[in-house]
Amino acid sequence: KAGVTQTPRYLIKTRGQQVTLSCSPISGHRSVSWYQQTPGQGLQFLFEYFSETQRNKGNFPGRFSGRQFSNSRSEMNVSTLELGDSALYLCASSLANRGHPYEQYFGPGTRLTVT
Amino acid sequence: DQQVKQNSPSLSVQEGRISILNCDYTNSMFDYFLWYKKYPAEGPTFLISISSIKDKNEDGRFTVFLNKSAKHLSLHIVPSQPGDSAVYFCAASGWDSNYQLIWGAGTKLIIKP
Numbered sequence: 001k002a003g004v005t006q007t008p009r010y011l012i013k014t015r016g017q018q019v020t021l022s023c024s025p026i027s028g029h030r031s032v033s034w035y036q037q038t039p040g041q042g043l044q045f046l047f048e049y050f051s052e053t054q055r056n057k058g059n060f061p062g063r064f065s066g067r068q069f070s071n072s073r074s075e076m077n078v079s080t081l082e083l084g085d086s087a088l089y090l091c092a093s094s095l096a097n098r099g100h101p102y103e104q105y106f107g108p109g110t111r112l113t114v115t
Numbered sequence: 116d117q118q119v120k121q122n123s124p125s126l127s128v129q130e131g132r133i134s135i136l137n138c139d140y141t142n143s144m145f146d147y148f149l150w151y152k153k154y155p156a157e158g159p160t161f162l163i164s165i166s167s168i169k170d171k172n173e174d175g176r177f178t179v180f181l182n183k184s185a186k187h188l189s190l191h192i193v194p195s196q197p198g199d200s201a202v203y204f205c206a207a208s209g210w211d212s213n214y215q216l217i218w219g220a221g222t223k224l225i226i227k228p
């Protein structure tokens with residue numbers, strides 16, 4: 001079974017631009033979560049989508065948004081990029097049912113650099 | 116307020132010895148705990164988990180212990196191998212977090228040859 005895929009793997013943008021990152025979950029997984037990881041920091045939760053609906057949201061500004069499509073693929077958008085948005089963005093998918101309580105499987109991440 | 120804490124940013128262990136990574140939590144409603152391992156520039160990989168109805172779960176060289184009264188869990192790796200050098204994250208979830216995973220800051224484990 002194919003794992004979680006994220007595109008692109010690397011991205012360089014300038015301040016003020018916007019960016020869209022894509023995530024394809026493991027087949028059959030309906031939940032997709034997004035995280036930001038900066039150097040020296042743990043995983044900061046952005047949001048979770050389940051069946052095309054945002055189910056959980058972390059403490060990030062409204063510049064960070066996401067969506068999920070009917071095939072469970074998800075996109076994350078960051079508008080008006082700031083230097084502090086430079087980070088590794090990770091996507092994780094899970095079955096999200098009570099029999100498998102939220103074991104998440106991660107993609108390799110997208111390394112975003114804002115200059 | 117950090118609900119999941121990994122107080123040791125790093126840990127150095129001799130190859131072949133036991134590695135013990137610790138994690139504390141504050142929310143008594145957490146009922147499921149997970150450990151993940153992460154190499155640089157890669158996504159975290161699920162290692163092992165434990166439900167709050169258990170106090171121990173073992174999988175090969177990895178054992179997780181849960182002490183609910185102390186709100187503490189630990190990951191034991193025996194014997195430690197060079198490939199175990201990575202950052203280890205502890206995560207917890209429960210019904211009151213809407214089953215969202217709450218993550219610790221991670222502990223960098225270095226296995227010395």
